[in-house]
Amino acid sequence: MSFSSENTAAHHLHTLLSQVQGSGKNTLADGWSFALDAPWDSAEFTKRHAEVVHLMVTTIEQLNALPERARDRTLRYVNSWWHSLVQPQANWTDASRPASTIIKQDMLDHLEATADLIAGNLVGSIAAPRGIDIEGMEQQCREWLDLLRGMEDGEISGPVRDGLISQIEHLIWLIENVELFGGARVASEASRVIGSLAEASATMENANPGTVNRWKKGWLALIAVCVAFNGGVAVVQESIDSGTSIVKEITGVVQDIQGP
Known part of the structure; x- marks a missing residue:
């Protein structure tokens, strides 16, 4: 599409x-x-x-x-x-x-x-996306649902997890109804989900290393597919590198907040 x-x-x-x-x-x-x-x-x-x-x-x-x-x-x-x-x-x-x-x-x-x-x-922003890989975005969302539903309460707060699941399910619904509400609505909601995931990552002090690794990889992948969708380009290394830089910056902020 x-x-x-x-x-x-x-x-x-x-x-x-x-x-x-x-x-x-x-x-x-x-x-x-x-x-x-x-x-x-x-x-x-x-x-x-x-x-x-x-x-x-x-x-x-x-x-x-x-x-x-x-x-x-x-x-x-x-x-x-x-x-x-x-x-x-x-x-x-x-x-x-x-x-x-x-x-x-x-x-x-x-x-x-x-x-x-x-x-x-x-054009080329979330206000007027030019992308083609909306199926890739939906796949990333479903992988996030699998990850979140498999997390224990000790790894992430139950209300935080349930709120993220609700947001992602709504994003999937918008993707399924993209002909009705448009790609800009999808892009906007995807940006909100990315922000919510970043915020939630600051609360995961007790998550096991495997979960943390999946979280980081999934977040990078979602950023990449959203960058590609907005700009109308394939998911290229530049998108991944951009996401990696953002992750490093956020990780540094979280570590400063949490302390040694």
Whole structure:
């Protein structure tokens, strides 16, 4: 599976809102159910729509990374995008107000233009990844689940372990739904997982050497595949070397904190 630079959160937010608008459904609820491929009153619908809200949050954050004039121009439309997403003044089950009449085309056009600006300015970052190896990222995640589920409470705090498992399972879910929410959402969550694993490593004073070795190797591998995914390149030695340098720096900090 491959992605272009037009893989931002804003692009996928635009696509989903366009699908709701063009769904031909009689209610906004049915339009969203169609776009998200989930029943309106289901837990899965709630989870998926929450991810769409996250696309909106991410888009707003990325506007602040644009050049000043582009940033100021696009920020004027944020409120209209939010209204189209949540429709705070509309009954989602009102058959007299289908999505085609309340999601405006000019709003969609502004959102798509903004998505193109983000892609053009931030391509090759987690905001607009160019990678192809999403299967490799999923494999790394599943290996992390095996490692974490096999660790004893004496090696890592139970709540810390369970929290990491939950995060990684969510990342796998995003990978499985990448066509819906996009590679940028995957890249962002993968970055958060990497940070959580780094933080957790500082608490593993009693882990056995074999576990520590697997942890370090797994962390390096996950960094490498994420670097490759963001930049759209194969997993090369430079990625591994970059990860190794980060590990050394973090290890030095942890040792300073823990003392001799």
